[in-house]
Amino acid sequence: MNPVNDFLATLTSPRTVTRYQAVLDEFTAWYAQTIGQPPDWTLLTPVEVKDYLAYLQTGLKKGKGGQQKTPLGNIFGQSHPDFGDHQAMPG
Numbered sequence: 001m002n003p004v005n006d007f008l009a010t011l012t013s014p015r016t017v018t019r020y021q022a023v024l025d026e027f028t029a030w031y032a033q034t035i036g037q038p039p040d041w042t043l044l045t046p047v048e049v050k051d052y053l054a055y056l057q058t059g060l061k062k063g064k065g066g067q068q069k070t071p072l073g074n075i076f077g078q079s080h081p082d083f084g085d086h087q088a089m090p091g
Contacts, residue, residue: 004041007075023072027052 004024011017030052031039039048049072 002041004075020075024075027072030055 008017008020011020027049028038031048034051035048053072
């Protein structure tokens with residue numbers, strides 16, 4: 001089970017899928033550099049996502065933070081209620 005792929009499969013716009021995938025690729029690169037391994041999407045915690053969003057806010061990724069926050073909130077908010085103001089996906 002991969003909640004990220006499950007979420008991406010619900011999107012109907014190819015442009016949105018491409019945008020979200022780019023955000024996930026950036027997050028995956030940051031996560032692997034920070035943690036030392038790729039993320040296990042089923043074990044990802046709200047703290048890890050919030051750490052990434054804080055990283056974006058530091059200016060290291062200046063200009064991209066606002067673009068990336070919405071897709072991450074949508075993706076993780078859907079699969080984890082603690083990630084944002086989104087409803088959890090039925091399990």
